Amino acid sequence: MGWADAADCVLEPQGEGRVVAVADVHSFRLEDGREVRLAGIERAGTDGVSGRAALSAIAGGRDVTLHGEADMPDRYGRQAAFVFVTGSEHSVQSELLRRGEVLVSTDIADKNCAAALAAAEATARQGKLGIWGETTAIKNAESPGDILAAIGQFTLVEGRVLSVRQAGATTYLNFGRNWTQDFAATISRRVIPAFENAGLGPKSLENRRIRVRGVVSSRGGPRIELFRVGQIEVLGGK
Structure with missing residues (x-):
């Protein structure tokens, strides 16, 4: 399975909005004030500058749709979701993984989605992109x-x-x-x-x-x- 199968992460629609501020590699704020946490990925290491810049380049100022099993916020008030920039068939998570900016998490319930994200991570690892260019990855x-x-x-x-x-x-x-x-x-x-x-x-x-x-x-x-x-x-x- 190639990373292009990331569209398998389209779960139940949980809203939409425009990204107005990126906090770090896996969270951002929408124009209506909602805080969103990208589900299914984890930050790699402690250097978040590159990852934040990558997320800004992918989704900053863009209209996005949110997908997930629920829209309840976590303990930090953030809505966990798989996110798609309007007009793209690939999730923001897969784009970040393909660039080697993040790691696949361990809490993905949907098997197709988990396989798609794993494939995106493997693509970056094989190409030694982002974090995978370091021997300590x-x-x-x-x-x-x-x-x-x-x-x-x-x-x-x-x-x-x-x-x-x-x-x-x-x-x-x-x-x-x-x-x-x-x-x-x-x-x-x-x-x-x-x-x-x-x-x-x-x-x-x-x-x-x-x-x-x-x-x-x-x-x-x-x-x-x-x-x-x-x-x-x-x-x-x-």
């Missing part, structure tokens, strides 16, 4: 120090799962031998069935190279908690 699981530097940030980490261990209600995908210092991805017992149903049961991932995405935290070593199947990509054979 994907963290190496064997370098926990580099991952710890991204605490609180949405990050991609890649490496081989050396062991899978359960402790209480948590399953650990360990990417190193030192469990207290090396990187691990964690899965709560309550969401294990979803991973198993998707063919991603924790034990099946042992000794596999995978890429995980999520917000980095620290509990001894760096951690990313896996809530959804979309946070894991299997990269190759054993």
